[in-house]
Amino acid sequence: MIGIRQSQQAFDPGNRPLQPMRRDNPAVVSALIPGKGTEDSIYLLANLSEKSHRAVAEIPDSAQDSPLIDLIGGKQLAAISKNKIEILLGPYQAVWLQQG
Secondary structure, eight states: OOHHHHOTTTTTTOOOOOOEETEEEEEEEEEEOOSSGGGOOOOEEOOOOSSSEEEEEEOOOOGGGOOOTTTOOOOEEOOTTEEEEEEOTTTOOOEEEEOO
16 A cells, blocks of 8 residues: 555645545545556545445446456456446445556
8 A cells, every 4th residue: 555655646736635425425435546547547435434335436438448456455346337336345444446
């Protein structure tokens, strides 16, 4: 995780802050950390709650052709529909995804 933070300017003032994924559940947030190209971008999904939550995130059109890879766990996530992925986030869990 330290390597990811050093290589990606996650706290660059030009980047968008964490955004709630749904209005009815502000505990699950997401952020896009842009890279040099579309394939280098990192998607952060985080659960800021003490309960598990299922997150459904929209992915850009460019990420539909290849799976997203969990940078810490190494799992691949395929889209559940044309432009969405679904993942179960445990309490206080963050997942860093990158196009594979």
